Amino acid sequence: MAVEATRGFPAEGELLWTPDRQRVAEANLTRFADWLARERGLRFGGYEDLWHWSVTDLEAFWGALWDYFDVRSVTPYSAVLGSRDMPGAQWFPGARLNYAEHVLRHERTGADALLYCSEGAAPAGMAWEDLAGQVRVLATRLRALGVRPGDRVCGYLPNVPQAAVAMLATTAIGAVWASASPDFGSRGVIDRFGQLRPKVLFCVDGYRYGGKYFDRREEARSLAEALPGLEHVIHLPAQGETGPAVDGGLRWEDVLDRAPVPAEDFVFEHVPFDHPLWVLFSSGTTGLPKAIVHGHGGILLEQLKLQTFHMDLRGGDRPLFFTTTGWMMWNFLISSLLVGACPVLYDGNPAHPGPDVLWRIAQDTRATFFGASPAYVDLMAKAGIVPGERYDLSALRTVMPAGSPVSPQCTAWFYGNVKPDLWIATGSGGTDCCTGFVGGVPTLPVYAGEMQARSLGVAAYAYDENGRRVVDEVGELVITEPLPSMPVTFWGPDGDGDGDERYRRTYFEDFPGVWRHGDFFKVNARGGCFVLGRSDATLNRQGVRIGTAEIYRVVEALDQVTGALVVSLDLPDENFFMPLFVALDEGVTLDAGLERTIRDRLRREYSPRHVPDRIIQVPAVPTTPTGKKLEVPARRILLGTPVEQAADRSAVADPRALDALARYARTQRDYPLATAAV
Template structure:
């Protein structure tokens, strides 16, 4: 194992791109195109970024032209109205997201897929496209028209991507939940949409166990009064199929005659026509139903995947995800680039701890998206993938889902290979992309995101709404982006939309993260600003504390909050989930205190440390800092949390009892 980064520190240089990588990067091809086609020359990435935000009309038109966006009707202008919210992008244009996927149909596989019981297989383009056209034709025949909603309760399998592409092709609006959601969690989300069609699986396998979802599907179908048609995929119980009124079996559907490509047309839609609805976590109320558009997603994904993640035609990309997370939509969008998405339906460490590395080897993927939590597990198990697997095709890894520590960055160079590009980013469901992103032609510094993404006018604002450099502030965006939501569902006046993103500064998107920008353009995200730790007048990001605690192997997970007390006081408890067999004794507590004081500052040291059975997490793995803080401040748990949005609702029991004992008379 390499020892070059054993004592890595924040901001340490970890990697520089080779001349060969720079030469072949899609970003370099784009710069060459700008020089030849537009007469524009940029000395470096900061210069290109500055142009992209100073002249957004020229920049987004260049993305349209460079990636040869197809439209049946031309746009009148690029940006008709710059207001936020309410910006009008490419008015007059009519296009279709799915058409830009299907134009890549060719010989070979469209995607690769595997599960806990089956190795990797390929789905040929001809079969993928034929199934898309068959399903789309069926949906048209039963009366699905542009704007109708189709909701899916499916795992990360080819059928889900086929269904999304078919819905997009006919202008239906897609929304999905993974089958690990209970019926309540699904209904909280999709009931808002009044969907016409439900696609559902009868069960799924995870960690070697089969989970029966037939009763959940029956309840979902019963309570969604708007449902007119149901498509059932019998994956786990083919001998006792799920029978429902107005239901058709997925496999029977695909025995229908294939619609020839020459006779099939993709619906031509306005730029802002809804493509899919993504949902917020819903931990403190009804999940927000965030609507993204055909045009906005098309341009943003073409830009982000090609220029920032360096996806190239012929590549394979593996992101460990479920259909309930926006990274699944990103993985689906890789089809726009002529890239094969690699799907895995199952537990990341079952039947073996190195299951995902086996998939990477077998798929010859050039890109791997995973979570810092998974890498922490690899560290603790002392897994060194480069010693056991051929990862020669792997060019890029991207840890996603939470802020990435310098140690996590360095792990890849120590345990995969020295010349790999470790890119990180920050964005989310709200925009289904990154505000801060990787750049393949820039160096990588430990604990930093490389840059602000092209076309994203991101800044750190202080409490007075002024941009700051080398200081922690609020992450804001001061100019519109095509992938900002067109609206929230059932929010006709836009009140919830404005409350979510445009306070306290009207016309400025407030993302809700602590953010620090340095003079070379590097970025750090330090946790959610609505979970502020404010001690002695200094704002502390929770991510800094979690990073430091990674050095203590006996702590599996942690959560910290700061409570405002009467007369200006505060109380900051740290809750830790310990490894089995570990005890929170005085020696352990002192290790934590010393670690935080040494790695951070005395302000980061908690007032009390408490061991808990479980750290409360959302279904997508986010720590529930805000609900815990509200519970500890005396709020009714039923008003600040939604159990159906949690991975394990019982994880809150400790905090509810602790609040009762500690803070109530």
């Protein structure tokens, strides 16, 4: 049941929703607890007790998940956890399995595997027999083209069904998948795929976004010429019957124009638990993007756990989350097939032809789960859009805000503007482990601005600077016990998979044997969680650490502000300078009145320490295409690092934002200096 819908500004921690008895009884988490009692003789007083068991008896917990989800291996494992050292934990040694095989276990006639739509088109379905049939044919063709286990296959593809088919076919034969969206420029894609030396490239010749067509034939040719070791290019035409963009390339239709491969005749490649499944890339904001390698077994177990217990998905559910193939959320969305859900894919601009297009898709597809970023919610709020009044969202049960810190206002907005009986399963995790560290629990209440709990199996804590656990204090987000989906390694700079040392330096240098994630984190006494921005973009005022999210909540709530970015610059003689950069609505200029409003609100809603030293207007703030603020590259630019060394332009939504910071830095000899408009 929901409390009275809140349309104003709720206080952090205000109770917004409590699950009713039926929802608790029907939750997958409740069924798992019943199974543990029946099959293992384990009983828990509540979620916090269950979580504590899951992070203290790792072998029992992960072994129980293996049995509960009926994970299939052609050989038995010798132990759940052969070694628990981090990095290098050894999970389920001896097991041989395949991620794609577990997806295709759900194949059945007469049901859609997924739904998809593009700009201006009505949703359509892809039946299970079509998805599974194409996967088997394409996997067989890849084998005939010489693709072997461990070879890399890359996709320069939009969020369309063919991308899912290509990924599943690649992983079905033990090859390693990586993908990038065609809105990436060729340089950014080469920086990523070039590390992997792929044998096969799937590419599209263009894409449509915001009502416009973008030709990508030149980018496809540049990729084919630049990728060392590339043997085959498979071309997916974006519009009409066009020839391959790359000379000698194969057409998607021709590759799949083969006799069906019956399920009983297809042989999946069964690989060790940690055999590379896919490679995800860091945002590439500081040098070459890190190529993060995930394993078959780790992703399989983590995604089964996440989607079943912390998203409460089950067979027939329809999750909708706007993403591109260049973001880990695409891998997460496609992985909902593991639980028999029917993911909804959208290829296009989420604000075209209007800012509420995703809600129309949710209505037309009868989506049961909706993923949204706080930036999208802010767009809705400023446009005055009330989806619950415009659309039939009766099928919708769950909303998951993710991608950046979530304010109390954002949480409450859903109850006041979508529907009062919603489970808001706010989550936070990362590309690094391709899962959520903290997130939703369907049997617990929802409090404003608060993530409900730490995820099962995730030993997440806040550490102070001395490596001690703290409660109700902001600290470093750390994970003290291994997770199966922690990276196998980073792909090495020579394409040989030897990136172990870089992996160790990234996560384990500050607290040996403990994963330091790089976020500010707080856990309150009841287990509620807050992720407060990157800790490597620290704001430290008079010895008090401040999460950047607190400043963004206030500043970006102002109608005139379209974006904000704040950094703290360490200066000589133990001084510092904290500028705030703001992007404003077209035609709006930063004046004394608006500056005063920003300063007064920060002082009133948080503290004088939250007030910046200077406020500077810029045409845009630097973010990734998915909306993540680039605080660390911004700080480096302001301290004099050339833009080309501080950030990868192809990984930035609007490169003008980087140039504005560089111009500001060039005009200043010393900080602090006068406010300027850039």
